[in-house]
Amino acid sequence: MSAVKMSGSRIRVAEFLFWLLAVAVMWGFPQHAALWAEIVILALFALSLDLILGYGGIVSLGHAAFFGFGAYAAGLFAIHVSPDPLLGLVAATAGAALLGLLSSVIVLRGSDLTRLMVTLAVGLILFEVANRFSGLTGGADGLPGIFIDPIFGRFEFDLAGVTGGWYSLVVLFLLFVVARRLTRSPFGVGLEAIRDNRLRATAIGIPVNQRLAAIYTIGAAFAGAAGALLTQTTGFASLDVLSFERSADVLLALVLGGTGYLYGGLIGAVIFVLMHDLLSAWTPHYWLFWMGFALVAIVLIGRERLYGGVAGAIARLAPKRGGRA
Amino acid sequence: MLTILFDGIAYGMLLFVLACGLAVTLGLMNFANLAHGSFAMAGGYLTVVLTSQWGVPFLLTLPLAFVFSAVLGAILEPTLYRHLYGRSHLDQVLFSIGLVFMSVAAIDYGFGASQQFVRLPEFLMGRIELGGVTIGIYRLFIVIICGALALALHLMLSRTRFGSRLRAAVDDSRVASGLGINVNRVFLLTFAFGSGLAGLGGALGAELLGLDPWFPLKFMIYFLIVVAVGGTATISGPLIAALLLGIADVAGKYYIPQFGAFIIYVVMVAVLLWRPQGLFVRGRR
Numbered sequence A: 001m002s003a004v005k006m007s008g009s010r011i012r013v014a015e016f017l018f019w020l021l022a023v024a025v026m027w028g029f030p031q032h033a034a035l036w037a038e039i040v041i042l043a044l045f046a047l048s049l050d051l052i053l054g055y056g057g058i059v060s061l062g063h064a065a066f067f068g069f070g071a072y073a074a075g076l077f078a079i080h081v082s083p084d085p086l087l088g089l090v091a092a093t094a095g096a097a098l099l100g101l102l103s104s105v106i107v108l109r110g111s112d113l114t115r116l117m118v119t120l121a122v123g124l125i126l127f128e129v130a131n132r133f134s135g136l137t138g139g140a141d142g143l144p145g146i147f148i149d150p151i152f153g154r155f156e157f158d159l160a161g162v163t164g165g166w167y168s169l170v171v172l173f174l175l176f177v178v179a180r181r182l183t184r185s186p187f188g189v190g191l192e193a194i195r196d197n198r199l200r201a202t203a204i205g206i207p208v209n210q211r212l213a214a215i216y217t218i219g220a221a222f223a224g225a226a227g228a229l230l231t232q233t234t235g236f237a238s239l240d241v242l243s244f245e246r247s248a249d250v251l252l253a254l255v256l257g258g259t260g261y262l263y264g265g266l267i268g269a270v271i272f273v274l275m276h277d278l279l280s281a282w283t284p285h286y287w288l289f290w291m292g293f294a295l296v297a298i299v300l301i302g303r304e305r306l307y308g309g310v311a312g313a314i315a316r317l318a319p320k321r322g323g324r325a
Numbered sequence B: 001m002l003t004i005l006f007d008g009i010a011y012g013m014l015l016f017v018l019a020c021g022l023a024v025t026l027g028l029m030n031f032a033n034l035a036h037g038s039f040a041m042a043g044g045y046l047t048v049v050l051t052s053q054w055g056v057p058f059l060l061t062l063p064l065a066f067v068f069s070a071v072l073g074a075i076l077e078p079t080l081y082r083h084l085y086g087r088s089h090l091d092q093v094l095f096s097i098g099l100v101f102m103s104v105a106a107i108d109y110g111f112g113a114s115q116q117f118v119r120l121p122e123f124l125m126g127r128i129e130l131g132g133v134t135i136g137i138y139r140l141f142i143v144i145i146c147g148a149l150a151l152a153l154h155l156m157l158s159r160t161r162f163g164s165r166l167r168a169a170v171d172d173s174r175v176a177s178g179l180g181i182n183v184n185r186v187f188l189l190t191f192a193f194g195s196g197l198a199g200l201g202g203a204l205g206a207e208l209l210g211l212d213p214w215f216p217l218k219f220m221i222y223f224l225i226v227v228a229v230g231g232t233a234t235i236s237g238p239l240i241a242a243l244l245l246g247i248a249d250v251a252g253k254y255y256i257p258q259f260g261a262f263i264i265y266v267v268m269v270a271v272l273l274w275r276p277q278g279l280f281v282r283g284r285r
Helices: A002-009 A013-028 A030-055 A064-080 A085-107 A112-132 A162-184 A186-196 A198-203 A208-234 A244-257 A263-282 A287-301 A303-317 B002-029 B036-053 B058-079 B089-111 B137-159 B161-171 B173-178 B183-209 B220-230 B236-255 B260-274
Strands: B127-130 B133-136
Touching (some): A013 A030, A013 A263, A030 A208, A030 A244, A064 A112, A064 A208, A064 A244, A085 A112, A085 A208, A112 A244, A112 B089, A162 A186, A162 A208, A186 A198, A186 A208, A198 A208, A244 A263, A244 A287, A244 B089, A287 A303, A287 B089, B002 B133, B002 B137, B002 B161, B002 B220, B002 B236, B036 B183, B036 B220, B058 B183, B133 B137, B137 B161, B137 B183, B161 B183, B173 B183, B220 B236, B220 B260
16 A cells, blocks of 8 residues: 555656646647647546546446536626636536535445436436526527636636636646545545445445545536536537536547546547547548447457557556556 | 326336346346447337338338347347456446447438338327227327237246246356356347347337437436336336336326426436335345
């Protein structure tokens, strides 16, 4: 256990380079800022799912519920309460966390199958709520008229999305640091124990349900933050933030990058958005087919084999850098 | 009032036929096959094509839809599904969602995104009065067929040799194979049969439920509720769950249209809080 903590608390060179690259890309290609913002937001969303799935072991089919809740909360907050982006972000995150806490009560009951059903149902319920209460949410037309103040009163959201890109990246970085700290803490190690062997974790005195509820709430909060970022950077929220496809998208993004280590969601989001961009340009209508194909192929090849292969290749390239890959 | 009850029963019966294949797959192979609705959709589209383009009588298309989806299942089980039985639920979920997306896009490509309609024969349309209750003939037809199917399934499971093999394989597949039961063959037959039932349900339900490329996604939650609430141990469990769901859904949409869509979730949450493992579970585990 001490080995886990040791290797974790050290900031590795690769991690530093990763973030440096992200900043460099944002700096070097501001004309694609909207695309980078899209990647960053999906990355944060995938990170939130990784906390639930990779660390909590909960397979969720309705994670978009929290994303969408955050998106609508940020939009409504900006319209009715205050157009300040940071306040809106905090409010949306807190709201999503509360929703996560409430739904964790029923999500954590029962077996894997019931969990699939319940997470899917929570997503559908929220979609239906947003659809029905069109007086509040605009229904199928979306929520228009969201104006966000400049950040700190200085950095105005521009049409090209440069401010939005930087803003999203900073929020992602801060929340990533929180997640990193969290997963390397005794709390995170305990979660891994629960994921790997629930019975033994109970036997050594880890309060299983309490821990799972906590990580589910945190994951929901992160997802809410991602949704809020989307609303604030695009100035719009529509029903598709709550759709089942969004839940499936983020699942695919996370699986592309690999679950159970925090960079998986980030890397997966990059691959996913670029893939989406390329494939949509090629076959705009049947993107769904290729997405399904990717899912099937990944599973049939075997996720472990896929990432085992990649990790092995990296380890062979840099054998001297010590530690396990 | 009674008419709504009857409509609910018809709807529930239909859900049962659609979902019971999933219950078997899940109980038998512990495989969460979210793509179950795709088999139902295949049956539905086959019926649409046969009746509207080839002029095949509706009644004849029903067994054909069963056979078509069953063959589809029999092809996919050994080629794709079998490799995933031992894998984690995450893998199974990803895989079957992938299949759903592929089927949705393929149907969209082949038939367009619009809703398809099945032309019913004359004698199944209209309504009749039975003891003061107005009943749609087609719904009565569904109730009779699905009721007969449920009874046949129950008898098959409890009375025939195949049924006892199946139950043995569900209880403990290792010991069952040790006793000389070809578990793989049982799996294959059951999977094909369950897919066939889904296809039949899709064909029967195309009129009632509506058929478009998004069918497998729209009804995924219904299938999951039926199976999770009803359990996978018996035939009666999913049947009762499906009836409950059907009646609640129809009644909810009729009496409180604004919130009708939420009724099924309320029922689901209530059942789950009361009995987290489903309504009907055996003492096993």
